[in-house]
Amino acid sequence: MTSSTRVLFPRMPRGPRHDRRYLERPRQQGLVQRAVTEAFRKLDPRLAVANPVMFVVWCGTVLCLALTLDPRLLDAQAGARERGFNALISLTLLATLLFANFAEALAEGRGKAQADALRRTQARTQARRQMPDGSIELVDSSVLRKGDVVLVQGGDVIPADGEVTAGVASVDESAITGESAPVLKEAGSDVAGSVTGGTRILSDQLTLRISADPGKGFIDRMIALVEGAERSKTPNEIALTVLLAVLTQVFLIAVVTLPPVADVLGQAPSVVTLVALLVALIPTTIGGLLSAIGIAGMDRVAQFNVIATSGRAVEACGDINTLVLDKTGTITLGNRLAEEFMPVGGHTTAELAEVALAASCFDQTPEGRSIVRLAEKFGAALPFTAEQATGIEFSARTRMSGTDTPDGIEFRKGAVDAIKGFVRSRTGTVPAELDACFEKVSRLGGTPLAVCRGNEVVGVIYLKDIIKPGIRERFDQLRRMGIRTVMLTGDNPITAGVIAREAGVDDFIAEATPEDKIAVIQQEQKLGKLVAMTGDGSNDAPALAQANVGVAMNSGTQAAKEAANMVDLDSDPTKLIDIVTIGKQLLITRGALTTFSIANDIAKYFAILPALFAGVGLEALNVMRLASPQSAILSAMVFNALIIPALVPLALKGVQFRPMSADQLLRRNLLVYGAGGVVAPFIGIKVIDLAIGALRLI
Amino acid sequence: MEPDGDVVYVIWQLRPQRQCAEAELVGTVSYARMLPWLLAAVALAAVVLMAPLLGRHLFEVFDGRPQPAWDRWLNPIEDALLRWIGDAGRSAESAAGYLAPLLISNALFALPPLGLLLLQPGWLNPQGFGGLRWDLALHTTISFLTNADQQHLIPEQSLGNLAQLGAMQFLMFVSAGTGLAVGFAVIRGLSGRQIGNFHCDLLRSLTRVLIPGSLLLALFLLVCGVPMTLAPPLEISTLDGGRQLLPRGPIALFEAIKQLGENGGGFVGANSAHPYENPTLLTNLVSTWAMLIIPAATIDAFGRFVGNRRQSNLLLALVFGLLLIGAVVAMAAEQAGNPVLSSWLSGPNLQGKEVRFGAPLTGLWSVVTTGTMTGAVNGMIDATMPPTILITLFNLFLQVVFGGQGTGVAYLLVFVLLAVFLTGLMVGRTPEFLGRKVEKAQVVWASLILLIHPVFVLIPAALTLAGGDTLAGISNPGPHGISQVVYEYASAAANNGSGLEGLGDNTPWWNLTTSLSLLGGRYLPIAALLALADGIRRKPALEPSPGTLRTDTALFTGVTAVVLVILGALTFFPVLALGPIAEALTLVA
């Protein structure tokens, strides 16, 4: 793997990236206002029907409202004084509906605000389109089609996504990445060759071939995603919807069949109390918050500056078993630095420093420059004038670079094997200590570079790989979540092993080729594992497509971005860990609220049933000692309504996720949401009952 | 299975000369009080000890493992039979491929018995009973076909030996075999194997499990004094000079498959309260054991199929725990007796109890028989205390406290699946069970199974009660009447067959509606179970990681128990509250 311009803005892995929001945080007040109006608009039955649990509440509300208007609608014997009670129940039901709508609207509102901000960058622009005959015409950006060629100059907004075909320019991508430093774009480069519509070119001129039709560009996709326009339910959400619908159905049957059974005992519960019982039993808490949880989850992903193609991909992140990572730029800093000179064959360190300097004076890579710096520290000076020498560029075939002086001396540095071959081809001998040095450096986790002057090996440069600070902790977290990390590196096995151990990855593939990447993924998948990987180069595209979750760096090529499920705008490969956390949070939040919702039913039964059938000797079941049957039912309903807004912050932020084993997580969440769900309503309903008594509502 | 009318009380007058267990219980009062508990412990311990042995045998039979020498000789016979019906013995490709032969064969099994009951020829019919009314014949056939054996008739007063053997006993064997086949098809699916071949499974469950097991048990019962004869009823003079017909027949084998196959339909109306079906304390205990052993062994075999005995042992512990709780509550309630009467009586109220063995053992039997979906009784469940009725109803609602033959373990696994789904989300992964993901399709099928009970119990019960006394035929007004009606449908839908008798249930309304509940409670879950298992089988197996929720831990087993009880309780709490709970509270008050 090359280490060239992989990471344009290397970032240290940090904790929460609150400081990374690329858009200003939408103003809270406007959001709430909009959500309130939306909450009322969502009472429309055509919208309400989308949520089975809340639609049942909706039907119950309509029924109760009708019975408030005329309490004798269903039972001629009913007294008119029941109207007050019916009205109170109707109000709590309406509040339940509005609270649930509000939660959803609030979650959607955040996304909509972000989408609006993005849309502003999409203002129509004029583009200079190059016709096949070479002439230029000014057209509106909306008419550009895939394959068109346009010219852009300093100050222009780039009209659409495209590939650079000619020119070099710096581009301000802050509109999508929030990163103010300009990015260099040039033709023919793997990673810097694509531009995104809506970004601004700062200087110079580029020729672009448009790669996306209008409405299908990167920003359009982003808008659709954060807005939730294309939000389709994720697999787990669908499965949960089924379960909630079944529970609702079960309780519907249980409640509807109750009147004839109670009639045997001479009890006739009123329809309003039966509706109250039904609504109390069906899982309204999770039903009301389910879609808000999903939308908020996508929103959180967006706040991490990651664009996911679907909620499905985010959810899949929570299921990942194996994470395949490149070493360079992910685990180690992109740049290796020269750390030490190790002379061999009787040469001195000073001599080695001079030869190393000579071999590196044309090398502009960070490694090369660090060698020069180290050599200068040893007081080395060039033994020739640089102007007269010629630099030999690194190539993947020779695996070395160097300098030829005018008097015919060849200075070379490169992989130890390559230098050995070079020296032998010049009839030189390889000193025995070279292998020892090679091994010594490798064991230190560094990369050994052999240096030679003509046919004479002078020594080895120890290039030190710097492991990103904090990466080990992140891998520890992953391990606790049950995720195995596999490192891919072009290094020799010894170096790779040392780095792997230091960084704390579970496995590594040394001397890896791009083909190895896809092989590793396939192999893991064959074992029934879900694999995530990060990548950016064109040759990563097949592997990104093969992986269950592929995260492309925004600095990567268009091909990579298309093949991936997610695009990281910050080009920070370790961010996958954050997305995994969000995916898990999503599932945990849903599970926790479902458990909470079902556990609540126990208390509600104890509140409502004795109240419903006061005359059959069920008084002993009134363990909460609620004041009166009517107050008991009303308290349960009020609790049922109030618990939704009380849990909205949890639904939007997600249940806190701590990396620990599944058993520990289960134990903890069961205690909080299971046991809590059993106990909380007992307390809540009792308190509300006392309050109702104090207010003399009934 | 419980008698209509007063048969039970008649039978008390007929205590056999054989030494009565009670006669040996002369001792201190505390010893007499302790004895039923001790005997219960012995019977349950025998289940625990022998489940792994039979479990291994079941595993070998249904996983196509090499058989031990003693039943290898069956292979050519089975192969010939399969060839004869034109089945190549290949595994079904899909759930439908397994379900279709099941439905067809069950329909074919039902036709001859139905004809036999409608017509009742004179052959082997010493008392010359005529054909049954069409609705009663239909209900009886369906209830035996569905392994429920709900009886709205008094067998010894309406069925000849030909009908008993050709219709009832035949259906007992094939219905138990069908249940076992389904159970193992589901287990195969969940363990990632091919779903299997129904004909092959049915045949093997008969030849390798039910027939040999029943023969052994029948031999034991025979030795203990259970009749096995085709002779006509014995005519005897009673002490007060009356004449009485004492029915007898080929009871030993009938009794064996009745208990072992979790059928529960008695040869006589009094069922195991009759000394011919259950003559001694020893047969009482062995019969209790026989109801439990195959379902317990099936759970054990499940562990062998998935290669995780720890998993199956924990599940076994789970259902065993639920059974124990139920048994303790019921036995204690029966031992204590009715609080209203206790000031007059120096012991538990005995009406409707199996007095030879003591009231607590009636409690134990009632819990076991409802838990295992056998439905045989050794006393009147109707006469037990409200806590016992609560436990028996709860057992019928849950259907997993060992549960039906084969289907019990399948239901249990469905609840585990639901527990995995509910709590699995809380560990932040798509829930997995045995390395396979639980997704929409699985939740849909599992949920349908959850729905079947409310649909086939609560709706007909509400309709019946709404129809008034003439429709319901309740003998006791108030909460107990509610219990009677709900119990009858719960027993039908759960394919149990017992009843809170006293209900005038031999009417077209009862016969037809319970038939519907019997069929709905049998074949719809079977279809859903097979679809569920087949869907899981097709999923790739995932390797467990530290992030995967392990299902073979004590924690998760506890979670499953809570999910089970809550899901079962939440659905039926209102009717339980209006039925047994209201009754119990009224008694205490």
Added chain:
Amino acid sequence: MLRVLNVRFWLPLLLVAGTLLIAPLFRSSQPPLQSHTLALLLCGTAALSAYLFAVIAQPEKF
């Protein structure tokens, strides 16, 4: 033609038909208005139940 297949076309029809069909059952205990509203309530509940079954069968569509 499509209109005929649409649930919005069938639902009111079924509700009315069901109401008229079931209403006589309540005639004994309630005056006409109440017996019809009770019947409507029952039919509406059945429709709600059918809707829930539809959700269970095809949750993606909701």
